[in-house]
Amino acid sequence: MSIRTDNKPAETVERTPLVARLPGRLSQFSWVDAAVAAAVLVILYVVLRVGHGTTVAFNTHQNVRVDTDPTQLPYDAARSLLRMFAALTLSIAFTFCYAYAAAKSRRLERILIPTLDILQSVPVLGFLTVAVTGFIALFPGSMLGLECASIFAIFTSQAWNMTFGFYSSLTSLPRELDELSRSFGFTRWMRFWKVEVPAGMIGLVWNGMMSFGGGWFFLVASEAISVNNQQYALPGVGSYAGAAIADGDLGKVGWAILTMAVMVIGVNFLFWRPLTAWAEKFKNEQSEASEVQRSFVLDFLRRSHWPRLLGRVLRPAGRALSTAGRVFGRDDRPLVVDRTRQRTGDIVFTAVAGGLILWGLIDLGHYLYDRTGLGVFGEPLLLGLATLARVVVLVALATVVWVPIGVKIGFSPRLTRIAQPVVQVLASFPANFLFPLAVWFFLRTGVSINIGGTLLMALGAQWYILFNTIAGAMAIPSDLREAMDDLGVSGWQRWRRLIIPGIFPSYVTGGITASGGAWNASIVSEVVTFGGTTLTATGLGAYIAKATESGDYPHLIAGVAVMSLYVVGLNRLLWRRLYRLAEARYSL
């Protein structure tokens, strides 16, 4: 991040040299500056203190016992946060490398983009087993292995989305910016940091925020997990809640939920709001926008002198990096391409890549055939139908309930102002946190988990539909609504002619996200435990969860593969068609 210091928000070009300015500046230091400095110190201290805990020695055979004393919660929360931000950093680094490679290399693009498309549909939680065993083997006897596995799980829930977003911003760079870069002979380094990253910044920040919100779910799921008949737990809010659930102590579960809420809201307020407000400056529009994102925290930071000072201190480093970055060469495209050489390269590349994939597939086939036979796919395929039915019911129910409410909210600016941040937080609040309460409720009322599982999946997924419906309703121009009022169009006719077509594109976006989220959630919501009672539903999610717990790799692979198939199939057959229809017909 330090490379971009040239673009620091409050930075302005100063004419007077640093020396001449400093004394005057220092005397102007206000309480704002003091507050910012103190906050930075505290953050540093917490990171150091908490980070130390990640390298504690740990033995796979020791019995993991999580301390459920509520005073332990702040420390646990800090550990969880550290994990989330580590995953975010990793996701950003991955996004830059992967998206850049895919956008710049015609050959790699043909492999990387379909791969990403598949990865997006694979249920992340299914990977957890592999990750945990792998990372523990990598860091024997240290907590770091488990820590890495958890970070990896969160990473896999964040990275694909961000990468796709950045890739498409790279490939759809406005033509004049591309020509500007080449005409003025930018270096590749300059083009990346001065043109491409800023041009994709808004997408990156918003995608990052959404993915981060989704990441809480996987944080909770990955902190306490049993793999290979072995219980693992990392200090964190998720494992705290897990232990409290195991004890059946609703009071402590309540404390955990409260901590979680504070964390979600706090990160939103202190990190994402300021970031989205800051990203406004990357809007590629030539006039001042009427509606801008605002953030109290950002205003506060901008009022202090720190960003400017920091910018000035870091600028030489940025310049040095920029000079060093010249080694990557100039951003140019050769005008003459040797066709035969290109063709030969293509053929070699296709042969090598195809060979590798084929070899892997044959090996996998052998592996499955030797252990269980290829009939292993039959059971998950059948069970998938049950989970599919749950997903369909969930989306339909959420639509019936939330679309009218969302439209109501979206049409009223006052309600929107109140409801939107609330829904945003609700959407990022990890639903699996609330499962124990739901299970307690099921046990009390005798609701079957086969039906209740749908409700559990809906706990997380429904918000995407509400969220996007609000956005869609807001986007319907008010003069259209006035015209309908004027013509006396109301009731069902109004829905059919104005509202449904108007919110359709946003609704489809919400629907895709909700259905994808629901498949993923099925892994943790078809098998739930509360205070020693375990409820298991019939479905693909339960199948995968069971295979994970017993470390049964062939069944796990089959389950994950079949679930990916279902997700991809549903996307291709339903959502993508609706999406195209929305783009062609109903874009406002």
Next chain:
Amino acid sequence: MVLNALRHLRADRQARAGLAHLTADRPRRPADGELLLESVGLTKSYAGADGELPVLSGIDLQIRAGEVVALLGKSGSGKSTLLRCLAGLVPASSGRVAYRGSPLTGANPGTAMVFQTFALLPWLTVQQNVELGLEAKGVPAAERTDAARQAIDLIGLDGFESAYPKELSGGMRQRVGFARALVVEPDVLMMDEPFSALDVLTAENLRGELMELWESGQFPTRAIVLVTHNIEEAVLMADRIVVLGARPYGTIREVFEVGLERPRDRNSPAFEDLIDRVYRTMTGRQKEGRVPGRHEALELEKRTPANTPLPPASVDGLSGLAEMVLDRGGRCDLADLADELGLEVDDLLPQVDALDLLGFTTLSGDDLLLTDTGTAFAGADVQESKKIFAEAVQHAPLVTLITKSLRNNSGGTRRAGFFRDLLAHHFTDEQVTRQLETATDWGRYAELYSYDAEPQEYHLDENDDTRLAVTAAGQG
């Protein structure tokens, strides 16, 4: 504004001397007349349905030190593509482009571009934007700050250094574009319609200042290539005007040497005469003594969608123009009309071409003349004008093609893709889209056929009366 800028100009003589000092360690400054940029047999084509579709063909062009060259043409004449070939941004399909004698292998090192849409990075300040080119060259920070500041002063942006582009007006933004290009002191300044996104007054002001600077002999570049569709702008600024033709495809139609003294007087007879000559070349009407009526009939049969593309004019636009001509007694001078409307003459060209194609008007000299049908069309009410239009639209080959093939097809329905493929043999994708849009608009208005955007299908219109009328007209 102008005065203000001139004051800047004078005050900045010293600044310019400073800028010149920076040039000291650069290669020798080329003398007037020295060949800087050259294209020989340059051809550019894009992939079409069956093979390559040329947009530029056989372009031989030389840019010499000390001259301002304007590339003039209507939209689709390939003038912007030619500029990009010269700048090394777009590869030529055949032929060669050389800078100071050596063929280009990538972006031209001796040019810098000024863009129609400014292409400023909104996240950088004016100063940072101007520094970009120097930073790319690896100029040390302190040095480039100085050079950028001098360029900023030179171009009249003093005081705006720390502003972000979105705080500036259009004219100020384009000044940043100029400063950014001038600061790298390229041999050739490439300008792609630099004034066309600005309002009339601002454009006028900026043009004036730029030429003043060019004349002062302190201009940091040695030649200017200007792409424009504005005839007056070309005559005002250029030493040489290269007119590119759109039919059959981008070739140099004619080259005009502008021998006029600077600053040029718009009202001088020589100026007006040159504008008229360029205008006639652009509209393809330089052949004297053509009698419209007699040749039309013959020509009508020869017209095909390939040799007679539809001009991008909507029915509303062309009937609006026809009505205006009627209001002025059925005859009026195009330049005057454009002036009255606050437009450039070339803004009206698509509508004029359309009226001409439909047989509603003829051009005599610079005057637009309504024909009898044209007069009837302009004076009619909606229903009547639709009927007249339905007759006249038979002169538009693409519209007849669509109607005929719909009629030959049982069910009277055809996918748009069918016509798209037919046209793809002769036009680029973009051109095909534009032509089908026009054909759809015209056909719908004439009630010949309708178009469904969702399945992308054309349907024969069910109205029997019109269909009969069309059949008669089509076969008669």
